[in-house]
Amino acid sequence: MNKITLVICLVCCIKSFSQNNEYIEREGDITFFSYTSVENIKAKNTKTLSIFNAKTGDIAVRILMRAFVFEKSLMHEHFNESYIETDLYPEATFEGKIENYDADSAIQTKIAKGTFMLRNIKKPLEFKVNITTTDDGFTLKGALEVLIDDYEIKVPALLSPNISKKIEVAFLFKYVTYEK
Amino acid sequence: MRKKIKNNTLLIFTIGLVLLLTGSVFILTKPSYKNTYKLKTFKQLSSQNLIHEYEKEGYENFIEKALEIDGVLKKIHYKNNIYTLYLSYEANESFVLCELQHDQNPKIPNLKIGDTLIIKGILKGKLLDIVLLNCIII
Numbered sequence: 189m190n191k192i193t194l195v196i197c198l199v200c201c202i203k204s205f206s207q208n209n210e211y212i213e214r215e216g217d218i219t220f221f222s223y224t225s226v227e228n229i230k231a232k233n234t235k236t237l238s239i240f241n242a243k244t245g246d247i248a249v250r251i252l253m254r255a256f257v258f259e260k261s262l263m264h265e266h267f268n269e270s271y272i273e274t275d276l277y278p279e280a281t282f283e284g285k286i287e288n289y290d291a292d293s294a295i296q297t298k299i300a301k302g303t304f305m306l307r308n309i310k311k312p313l314e315f316k317v318n319i320t321t322t323d324d325g326f327t328l329k330g331a332l333e334v335l336i337d338d339y340e341i342k343v344p345a346l347l348s349p350n351i352s353k354k355i356e357v358a359f360l361f362k363y364v365t366y367e368k
Numbered sequence: 369m370r371k372k373i374k375n376n377t378l379l380i381f382t383i384g385l386v387l388l389l390t391g392s393v394f395i396l397t398k399p400s401y402k403n404t405y406k407l408k409t410f411k412q413l414s415s416q417n418l419i420h421e422y423e424k425e426g427y428e429n430f431i432e433k434a435l436e437i438d439g440v441l442k443k444i445h446y447k448n449n450i451y452t453l454y455l456s457y458e459a460n461e462s463f464v465l466c467e468l469q470h471d472q473n474p475k476i477p478n479l480k481i482g483d484t485l486i487i488k489g490i491l492k493g494k495l496l497d498i499v500l501l502n503c504i505i506i
Contacts, residue, residue: 214465214497215445215452234447235465237495254431255492255499275428278493368461 209243211325211363218251218359220334222352229263229351231256238361240326245289247300247328249282249361271341271351272307280306286317294321300330306339325363332357404469404488404502407434415439415455415464418498430491436506437464438486441479451476453487453503462496466503475505 216236222229233256238249253274258264268274284302296319304313315332334355336343343351410433413421418437422430439455442463446452451473455464466487468476479485489503 214463215447217448234450234467235492235495235499235501237497250495252493252495252499255501257501275431278427278431279495 209241210366211240211242212366213238213240213361213363216249216359216361218357220256221356221358223356224350224352227350229258231258231263231267233257236359236361238328238363239366240328240361240363242326243291245286245291245298247282247284247286247302251280253278253280266347271336271343277307280304282313284313286319289319293319295319304334306334307341309339311338322362325365328359328361328363330359402490402502404434404490404504407488407490409434409436409488412436413438418464419462419494422494422498427493431493433491434488435491435500436486436488437466437500438484439464441481441483441485443481444476444479449473453479453485453505454497455485455487462498464498464500466500468503468505472503472505479505 214237215234216238217232217234218236219230219232233251235255236249236251238247240247253272254268256264256267258267282302282304284300287299287301289298290296298317298319299314300317301312301314303310305311313332313334315330317328317330320327320329334357336351336353336355410430411421413435415437416439418435437455441453442456443454444451445454449470451468453466453468455466464487466489486506487500487503488506489500492499492501
C-alpha cells in the first residue's frame with residue numbers, strides 16, 4: 189500500500205514539475221514592416237500562440253497568417269491571396285531553443301536558434317531575444333529579418349517597388365503558467 | 369461642327385480619367401476594417417458545436433465568414449486598448465477567442481465571468497484556440 193502511494197506521489201510530482209516549466213502565450217504580438225521609398229506596409233497579429241519551456245529554453249510559436257491586420261484592405265488581400273496564399277498555407281511556425289539560457293537570471297539577452305516555416309518552406313533562423321522574468325511568468329521580446337526570396341514569395345514586377353525584399357519582424361510574448 | 373465633336377471627346381475623356389482616378393484612390397485607400405454589424409451571419413452555433421462543425425465540414429467553409437457563437441465567458445483580456453473575450457467550448461484547455469471591435473468597449477463593464485454570451489465575429493482559424501476577430505456582442 190505504501191509503495192503504491194509512493195508511486196502515485198512520484199508520478200504527481202513529475203507531472204506537476206513538468207507542467208510548471210511550461211508557459212503559454214495565447215495572444216502574442218507579431219508585427220511586420222516593409223519599408224520602401226514608394227510605400228510603407230505594416231501589419232499586426234495579436235493572436236500568436238507560443239509555448240516556452242523555462243527549464244530548457246525551448247520555444248515553439250504558431251502564427252495564424254489570416255489574423256494579420258493591415259491598414260488597407262488591398263494590402264490584406266494581396267498578402268492573403270498572392271504572397272502568402274493563406275488558403276494553402278494558413279500557418280507559419282517557429283521551433284527552436286534559446287542558446288545558453290540561464291533559468292536563474294531575471295533579465296537576459298540571448299540568441300534564439302531554430303527553424304522557421306512559412307509557406308511550407310523551412311529555413312534555419314536565429315535572432316536576439318530579451319527575456320524578462322515577471323510576477324506571473326516571462327516576457328520575450330525581439331526583432332528579426334525575413335527575406336521574401338527565402339520563402340518563394342512572388343511579387344509581380346509592377347508591385348515590386350512597393351514591397352521590400354527584407355521584411356522586419358518584431359515580437360512581444362507575455363507568457364503565463366500553462367495549466368493543461 | 370468638327371470643333372464641337374472635338375470638345376465632346378475631350379469632355380468624355382476628362383470625365384473618364386476623373387472616374388478612373390477616383391476609383392483607383394478608393395480601392396487603394398479602402399481601410400481593411402470590417403463592420404461586423406453589416407455582415408450577413410453565415411451560421412449560428414454554440415461554442416461547443418463550433419469545433420465539431422469546424423472539423424466535420426472542413427475549415428475552408430468557415431474561414432473569413434461571420435459566425436454567431438454562444439458560450440460561457442471564462443476570461444476578459446485587455447491589451448493595447450483591445451478586449452478579447454475567452455469563451456469555453458469544452459471542458460478542456462482550449463477556448464474560442466473573440467477580439468472585440470473598439471465600439472464594443474463600453475459594454476465590457478456589464479460583463480461577468482460565467483455569463484452566457486452571443487458573439488458575432490469573423491473566423492480566422494484555429495491554433496490551440498479558435499480565433500475570431502472584429503467581434504460584436506449581440
